[in-house]
Amino acid sequence: MIARGLRRWPAWSRWLGARVRSVELLFVLVAVVVGMGAGLLTVLQGAVARALQHLLYRLPDDLRLSGAPALDGWQLLVLPLGGAVLVAFNRLVGARRRSLVDAVEANALHGGQLSARDSAIVSGQTILSNGFGASVGLEAAYAQLGGLIASASGRWLALRRVDVRTLVGAGAGAAIAAAFGAPLAGAFYAFEVVIGAYTPAAIAPVVAAALAGSQVSQRLGTTPYIVAVERGPAIHSFGYLVYGVLGVLCALVGIAIMRSVGAVEAQTRARLPAWSRPVIGGALLAGLAAVSPQVLSAGHSALHLDITAAVPLAFVATILLTKSLASIVSLGFGFRGGLFFASLFLGTLVGHLYAGALGWVAGESILNPGNAAMVGMAALAVAVIGAPFTMTMLVLEATGNFSLTGAVLAASLVSSTIVRQFFGYSFSTWRLHLRGETIRSARDVGWVKALTAGRMMRRQPNMVAGSTGAAEFRRRFPLGSTKRVIVLDEGGRYAGIVDPVAAHDGSVDDGTPVLALAQGRGEMLRPEMDIRAVMACFDAAQREELAVVDEGGKVLGLLTEAHVRRRYGEELEKSQRELFGEV
Numbered sequence: 001m002i003a004r005g006l007r008r009w010p011a012w013s014r015w016l017g018a019r020v021r022s023v024e025l026l027f028v029l030v031a032v033v034v035g036m037g038a039g040l041l042t043v044l045q046g047a048v049a050r051a052l053q054h055l056l057y058r059l060p061d062d063l064r065l066s067g068a069p070a071l072d073g074w075q076l077l078v079l080p081l082g083g084a085v086l087v088a089f090n091r092l093v094g095a096r097r098r099s100l101v102d103a104v105e106a107n108a109l110h111g112g113q114l115s116a117r118d119s120a121i122v123s124g125q126t127i128l129s130n131g132f133g134a135s136v137g138l139e140a141a142y143a144q145l146g147g148l149i150a151s152a153s154g155r156w157l158a159l160r161r162v163d164v165r166t167l168v169g170a171g172a173g174a175a176i177a178a179a180f181g182a183p184l185a186g187a188f189y190a191f192e193v194v195i196g197a198y199t200p201a202a203i204a205p206v207v208a209a210a211l212a213g214s215q216v217s218q219r220l221g222t223t224p225y226i227v228a229v230e231r232g233p234a235i236h237s238f239g240y241l242v243y244g245v246l247g248v249l250c251a252l253v254g255i256a257i258m259r260s261v262g263a264v265e266a267q268t269r270a271r272l273p274a275w276s277r278p279v280i281g282g283a284l285l286a287g288l289a290a291v292s293p294q295v296l297s298a299g300h301s302a303l304h305l306d307i308t309a310a311v312p313l314a315f316v317a318t319i320l321l322t323k324s325l326a327s328i329v330s331l332g333f334g335f336r337g338g339l340f341f342a343s344l345f346l347g348t349l350v351g352h353l354y355a356g357a358l359g360w361v362a363g364e365s366i367l368n369p370g371n372a373a374m375v376g377m378a379a380l381a382v383a384v385i386g387a388p389f390t391m392t393m394l395v396l397e398a399t400g401n402f403s404l405t406g407a408v409l410a411a412s413l414v415s416s417t418i419v420r421q422f423f424g425y426s427f428s429t430w431r432l433h434l435r436g437e438t439i440r441s442a443r444d445v446g447w448v449k450a451l452t453a454g455r456m457m458r459r460q461p462n463m464v465a466g467s468t469g470a471a472e473f474r475r476r477f478p479l480g481s482t483k484r485v486i487v488l489d490e491g492g493r494y495a496g497i498v499d500p501v502a503a504h505d506g507s508v509d510d511g512t513p514v515l516a517l518a519q520g521r522g523e524m525l526r527p528e529m530d531i532r533a534v535m536a537c538f539d540a541a542q543r544e545e546l547a548v549v550d551e552g553g554k555v556l557g558l559l560t561e562a563h564v565r566r567r568y569g570e571e572l573e574k575s576q577r578e579l580f581g582e583v
Contacts, residue, residue: 351376
């Protein structure tokens with residue numbers, strides 16, 4: 001595959017790629033260019049989605065959808081119409097033929113290889129969903145196209161797998177940095193969400209790309225998502241404990257939302273025709289939007305309004321419930337997008353309610369509402385996105401309040417720990433889990449999937465018919481000639497493995513069929529099993545070798561435990577060297 005890719009590009013690009021692979025500074029410069037491209041595409045996608053909202057809902061130039069006053073009946077009809085448009089788009093581009101690969105999955109399983117077609121579809125679906133008002137954010141589209149630029153650059157330069165993965169993380173992180181005007185948050189997003197590890201070799205390119213993306217966004221005059229809040233009082237030891245409890249609450253809310261999305265999606269897929277799901281979802285969203293437009297879109301203006309204005313706790317609770325339902329409906333009924341910003345907005349509401357409830361119980365204010373909102377924002381986003389340092393840096397860059405940042409980090413770590421213990425997934429990996437994948441992060445496990453029993457096995461092993469007598473077996477396989485022989489039944493199917501030592505035992509009659517000496521008849525491997533599944537089979541069977549057999553029982557090869565363990569150790573050591581840049 002690499003050779004075919006090399007032949008596609010001119011000689012000068014291959015020459016440049018060789019220099020980039022060998023000179024770290026050039027790789028950082030490539031990351032800067034990728035970050036600039038990611039920042040530009042982030043600005044363009046956001047502008048298209050906002051323009052679509054303003055056109056469809058007839059909004060003033062200075063107003064966003066979630067900050068609009070009550071919507072008229074004709075405006076609510078835009079939501080089911082958006083579902084119909086999304087269905088038409090999906091059919092036009094053939095989006096339902098297979099699952100689309102995002103940046104997290106690409107880095108975890110495919111060495112950072114992203115499809116331009118898949119990425120264009122993801123971006124189109126997300127922009128349409130957000131533009132028509134569904135309760136989803138654009139961050140998935142931002143990260144997708146940022147990762148695509150990086151992946152294409154890596155292929156064009158014929159970079160190594162580890163370099164492409166780093167570049168994809170840098171591109172996605174730069175896109176998030178551009179959206180929020182927060183380069184530190186973007187860089188940590190790359191490490192925690194897209195690369196899956198903090199790698200020393202990736203620090204310079206990832207941070208450089210995030211800075212470049214953020215600068216491009218600022219130079220183009222875009223307004224960062226997060227608004228500044230007034231600096232609250234300093235937080236001391238007791239405050240950390242109180243905010244730790246808020247982290248627990250946010251973890252529980254996050255788990256409930258993620259499980260609800262999965263359950264609703266499973267039920268609607270099973271019970272509703274594919275074409276009807278977004279239309280029905282749009283109608284349900286219209287009912288929720290009739291309560292308040294704050295439930296629509298990502299919620300940027302709503303977050304600003306609810307943080308800066310003194311709103312009643314009853315109203316906050318209502319928006320928390322309806323926004324949660326809107327996000328569940330949007331994703332469960334087939335709209336495309338993510339919960340990144342929705343989780344930030346919902347977190348501010350949880351924090352606001354928490355501070356108000358404590359004050360009501362105690363009879364006096366205990367927590368500053370602004371501080372509680374920011375801590376809740378980060379803690380709930382960590383529960384959903386799974387990136388504690390990303391959210392901590394986001395709050396720090398938004399507020400500049402180091403005292404608050406400490407409380408944010410404490411609550412975020414509490415939230416992250418609870419979600420890992422009782423749920424085990426972030427939202428992106430939870431969706432992959434529902435599809436049958438087993439990954440829990442973007443950490444590179446592609447090599448695990450690639451090392452299958454079929455690839456590792458020794459082909460054409462020694463085999464013998466089960467009806468062969470012991471005397472004939474001893475003649476064909478004298479002691480020392482081989483360690484194991486596979487036995488076949490009358491139909492040529494796998495029937496077990498014979499140890500020649502057992503056949504050469506003097507107590508065995510010459511006419512005894514070797515089938516009677518065979519062991520491990522029900523213990524076998526399938527060629528598609530990855531190396532971890534293979535090792536689990538060896539552990540369960542307690543045997544030194546196992547046959548690789550297809551569905552029909554035909555023997556394809558033989559695999560020894562020693563060989564499997566050695567290959568696993570070699571690949572694990574290689575991945576560790578890549579992690580520390582020793583390649």
